[in-house]
Amino acid sequence: xxxxxxxxxxxxxxxxxxxxxxxxxxxxxxxxxxxxxxxxxxxxxxxxxxxxxxxxxxxxxxxxxxxxxxxxxxxxxxxxxxxxxxxxxxxxxxxxxxxxxxxxxxxxxxxxxxxxxxxxxxxxxxxxxxxxxxxxxxxxxxxxxxxxxxxxxxxxxxxxxxxxxxxxxxxxxxxxxxxxxxxxxxxxxxxxxxxxxxxxxxxxxxxxxxxxxxxxxxxxxxxxxxxxxxxxxxxxxxxxxxxxxxxxxxxxxxxxxxxxxxxxxxxxxxxxxxxxxxxxxxxxxxxxxxxxxxxxxxxxxxxxxxxxxxxxxxxxxxxxxxxxxxxxxxxxxxxxxxxxxxxxxxxxxxxxxxxxxxxxxxxxxxxxxxxxxxxxxxxxxxxxxxxxxxxxxxxxxxxxxxxxxxxxxxxxxxxxxxxxxxxxxxxxx
Ligand SMILES: [Zn+2]
Numbered sequence: 001x002x003x004x005x006x007x008x009x010x011x012x013x014x015x016x017x018x019x020x021x022x023x024x025x026x027x028x029x030x031x032x033x034x035x036x037x038x039x040x041x042x043x044x045x046x047x048x049x050x051x052x053x054x055x056x057x058x059x060x061x062x063x064x065x066x067x068x069x070x071x072x073x074x075x076x077x078x079x080x081x082x083x084x085x086x087x088x089x090x091x092x093x094x095x096x097x098x099x100x101x102x103x104x105x106x107x108x109x110x111x112x113x114x115x116x117x118x119x120x121x122x123x124x125x126x127x128x129x130x131x132x133x134x135x136x137x138x139x140x141x142x143x144x145x146x147x148x149x150x151x152x153x154x155x156x157x158x159x160x161x162x163x164x165x166x167x168x169x170x171x172x173x174x175x176x177x178x179x180x181x182x183x184x185x186x187x188x189x190x191x192x193x194x195x196x197x198x199x200x201x202x203x204x205x206x207x208x209x210x211x212x213x214x215x216x217x218x219x220x221x222x223x224x225x226x227x228x229x230x231x232x233x234x235x236x237x238x239x240x241x242x243x244x245x246x247x248x249x250x251x252x253x254x255x256x257x258x259x260x261x262x263x264x265x266x267x268x269x270x271x272x273x274x275x276x277x278x279x280x281x282x283x284x285x286x287x288x289x290x291x292x293x294x295x296x297x298x299x300x301x302x303x304x305x306x307x308x309x310x311x312x313x314x315x316x317x318x319x320x321x322x323x324x325x326x327x328x329x330x331x332x333x334x335x336x337x338x339x340x341x342x343x344x345x346x347x348x349x350x351x352x353x354x355x356x357x358x359x360x361x362x363x364x365x366x367x368x369x370x371x372x373x374x375x376x377x378x379x380x381x382x383x384x385x386x387x388x389x390x391x392x393x394x395x396x397x398x399x400x401x402x403x404x405x406x407x408x409x410x411x412x413x414x415x416x417x418x419x420x421x422x423x424x425x426x427x428x429x
Contacts, residue, residue, distance in 0.1 A: 006424075007146075007420075007421060007424055009146055010142060010143065010146045010147075010420055010421075010424065011417055011420070011421075013142040013145060013146055014138065014139070014142045014413065014416050014417050014420060015413070017138050017141070017142060017416075018409070018413060020138065021134055021135065021138045021409070021412055021413070021416065022116060022121065022409060024051070024134040024137060024138065025114065025121050025126070025130060025131050025134040025407065025412070026114030026116070026121060026123075027047065027114075028044065028047070028098075028125070028130035028133060028134055029112060029113075029114040029121070029123035029124070029125055029126055029130055030112055030113070030114050030123075031043050031044045031047060032100075032112045032124075033098050033099050033100055033125070034099070034100060034101075034102060034103075034124075035099035035100065035101065035160070035161060035163050035164055036069065036102075036164065037069065037073075037074045038069050038070075038074040038075075038076060038099065038160065038161065038168070039074070041074075041075065041076060041077040041078075041098065041099070041160050042061075042075065042077045044098045044158060045061050045077045045078065045079040045098070045158060046061075048079050048081070048098075048156075048158050049061065049079060049081075051137065052079075052081040052083075052137070052156060053081075055083070055137075055140070055141050055144065056083050056144065057081035057082060057083045057156070058081065058082050058083070058084075059079060059080070059081045059082075060079070060080045060081075061077060061078070061079055062077070062078045062079070062080065062172075062173065062176070063075050063076060063077050063078075064076040064077075064078060064160065064161075064167075064168040064169065064172035064173075067161070067167045067168035067171075067172055068161075068164070068165070068167050068168065069161065069164065069168060070168055076160045076161060076168030076169070076172070077160060078157065078158065078159045078160055078168075078169055078172070078173060079157060079158045079159075080155060080156075080157045080173065080178055081155065081156045081157070082153055082154070082155045083140070083144060083153060083154045083155075084152075084153045085149070085150040085151050085152050085153060085154075085427060086148070086149040086150065086151065087149075087151040087152075087429070088151065088152070089150075089151030089152025089153070089426075089427060089429070090152045090153075090185040090186065090426055090427070091152055091153040091154070091155055091183060091184045091185050091186070092152070092153075092154055092155070092185070092186045092187075092188070092422075092423060092426055092427065093154075093155040093156075093157065093179070093184045093186065093187045093188070094133075094136035094140065094154075094155070094156045094157070094187075094188050094189075094190060094419070095157045095159060095170060095187060095188075095189050095376060095380070096129050096130075096132055096133035096136065096156075096157070096158055096159070096189070096190055097129060097158075097159050097160070097161070097162030097163070097166070097169060097170075097376065098130075098133070098158040098159065098160060099160055099161055099162060099163050099164075099169075100124045100125035100128070100130075100163070101124070101128075101163050101401050103124050103403075104401075104402075104403060105403065106403035106404070107403045107404055108403075108404055109122040109123070109404050109406075110122075110123070111123055111124040111405075112124065114126075116409075119408060119409050119410060120406040120407065120408050120409065121406060121407050121409065122404060122405070122406045123405065123406075124405055125405070126395075126399075126405050126406050126407040127192040127394070127395030127396060127397075127399050127400055127405055127406065127407045128191070128192050128395065128399075128400035128401065128405070129190060129191050129192055129393060129395070130407075131192070131393075131394055131395055131407030131411075131412055132190025132191060132192060132393035132394060132395065132415070133158060133190060134412070135190055135393065135394055135412045135415045135416045135419065136156060136188070136190050136393075136416075136419055137156060138412075138416045139415075139416040139417075139419035139420040139423065140154050140156060140419075140420075140423070142416070142420050143420045143423045143424070143427075147424070147427070147428060150423075150427040150428060151427055151428070151429045152426065152427045154423065154427070155184065157170075157173065157178070159173065159376070162375060162376050165337070166375075166376045166378075166379055169376065170376040170379040170380060171376075171379040171383060174379045174380060174383035174384040175383055178384075179379075179380050179383070179384025179385075179386050180384065180385075180386075181384070181385060181386050184384075184386060185349075185388060186349060186350040186353075186388050186389075186426060187350070187377075187380055187386060187388065187389035187390075188350065188354070188389075188390060188391075188392050188393075188419065188422075189375065189376060189377060189389070189390070189391040189392070189393070190391070190392065190393030190394070190415070190419075191371075191375055191391040191393050191397075192393055192394065192395025192396060192397050192399070192400060192407075193369060193371070193391050193392065193393060193395075193397055194367075194394070194395070194396065194397070194411075195362070195393075195394045195411045195412075195414040195415045195418065196358060196362055196364065196366055196367065196414075197366055197367045197368070197369050197392075198351060198354055198355065198358070198366045198367075198368050198369070198390050198391075198392050199368075199369050199370060199371055199390060199391035199392065200254075200255070200343055200344045200346065200351070200368055200369070200370055200390060201254065201304070201341065201342040201343035201344055201370050201371070201377060201381075202341065202342055202370060202371040202372070202373060202374045202375060202377060202378070203252075203254070203256060203261065203301045203302060203303060203304070203341050203370070203371070203372055203373070203374070204301065204302045204303070204304075204306075204308065204311075204338075204339055204340045204341035204374070205299065205300070205301050205302070205337070205338070205339045205373070205374055206300045206302060206308065206311050206312065206335070206337075206338045206339075207297065207298070207299055207300070207335070207336040207337045207338070208297070208298055208300075208315070208333055208334060208335050208336055209295055209296070209297050209298075209333070209334045209336060210232075210235065210295065210296050210298065210315075210319070210331060210332070210333050210334075211293060211294065211295045211331060211332045211333075211334075212228045212229075212231035212232045212235060212293070212294045212295075212329070212330070212331050213226075213228055213231070213292065213293060213330045213331070213332075214226040214227050214228030214229075214230075214231060214290060214291060214292045214293070214294075214328075215290065215292055216289055216290055216291070216292040217289070217290040218288060218289070218290070219287075219288030219289055219290060220288060222290050224290075225290035225292070226290065226292075226328050227290050227291060228273055228274075228291045228292055228293050228294040229273040229274060229291050229294045231294065231322075231326070231328075231329050231331075232271070232273060232294040232296065234322055234326055234329065235296070235318070235319065235322065235331070236268075236296075238318045238321070238322060239266075239268075239318070242318060243266070243314065243315070243318060244266070246314070247263060247264035247265065247266060248263055248264075249263075250263055250264045250303060250305070250306065251263055252303035252304060252305055253304075253305070254303060254304050254341070254343060254370040255367075255368050255369050255370050256369070256370045256371070256372055257369045257370070257371075257372070257397075258372070261301070261372035263303075264300075264301065264302055264303055264306065265300075265301045265372075266298055266299065266300045266301070267298070267299040268296055268297070268298055268299075269296075269297040269298065269299050270295075270296065270297045271294070271295070271296045272294065272295050272296075273291045273293065273294030273295070274289065274291030274293075274294070275287065275289065275291070297336070298315070300315070301372065301373075302341065303341065304341040304343045308338055308340060312335075315333070316333060319331050319333065339374045339378050340378065340381075340382060342374075342377045342378050342381040342382070342389075343370065344377075344387060344388065344389055344390055345387070346368060348387065348388045348390075349388055349426075350388045350389065350390050350422075351368075351390055353422040353425040353426055354366070354390065354392050354418065354422050356421075356422075356425060357417075357418040357419075357421035357422040357425065358418050360421055361414055361417045361418050361421065362414065362418075371391070371397075375391060377389050377390075377391065392415070392418070392419075393415055394407060394408070394411035394412045394414070394415040395407050395408075395411060396408075
């Protein structure tokens, strides 16, 4: 007997919950949890509190006091809900972020309307990731109804601020011990990686501001000053000549998608030198000055094979080389943030159970992927010290943050079945 036959009643229960899944997803989309600034975090936690309490979960609402952006006007609220089984056992935790990014231009749908059209639900956060959150709730509720005497525990969290680094969300909860391996054993993050793919981790990121210095003088006599923009030009030239070719050589064994992100990359986010830009309605002409400062912000994404120290060291070595060779060159480097890569072993238990469930539901092996950008797995890994963590959830990653974002109801139904079957593998004695 195959697993779907064994659990036919569970899968039928999920089929019966299709309308409930749609309504739940729509309700979540209609709470406009925009980040920034961090709107309606309490409202969505209260909604989830009512829903999960009714399903027999014990809930805790946790404010990440003092984290970036937290204020009385925009408090960083999180919810952790736990349903213990009849006997002791392992705990499976579903973590979803509740925040969404700004709407942006180009929508033909109401971004907070949650319209259902042609089997798709539209709205900001539909795929990233309120659809995934709703899917995990439906999977857990169906499982608990079908197997009330299960062993172990199920947790569902809704967390703040993933879109701005997760410091007021998963990082805060991890620091408080919520992802302690003694308490939580398997973590599934229903980010929109696709109903047939398992995301094992993500690349690292290192963000820094580099400033070059000069000396202000009259623009008609630049030889009396020292041009910081020309010094920055030398930095950019060194990046082109040495850093970019070196990064292009480095290929990772991580299964990063899209393919272009399977190497080290660096974006230069911004450049600014000389006089501050004037408001758009300013009609005057610029003054003639040699700029004494120029700044860039770099966004360096790195591979699990690259130590952070090497990533930093490569950039500072180039800058120190210029300092040694180029007259009057001086610089400052200010690190803005650093996030280490995270990569879960393919043999990890959560990968195995979700793989088997995907095979049962979809009749094929999943693709294993890694994400070019980071998500909350980094905090569960580094702060929580919990390695048994993946991202698995419905939706198309490329739709995240785009106009007319949507989630396909069939994808959610498939994913709910996969999640529920993976619970049977872990929580049924
Ligand atoms: Zn997301």
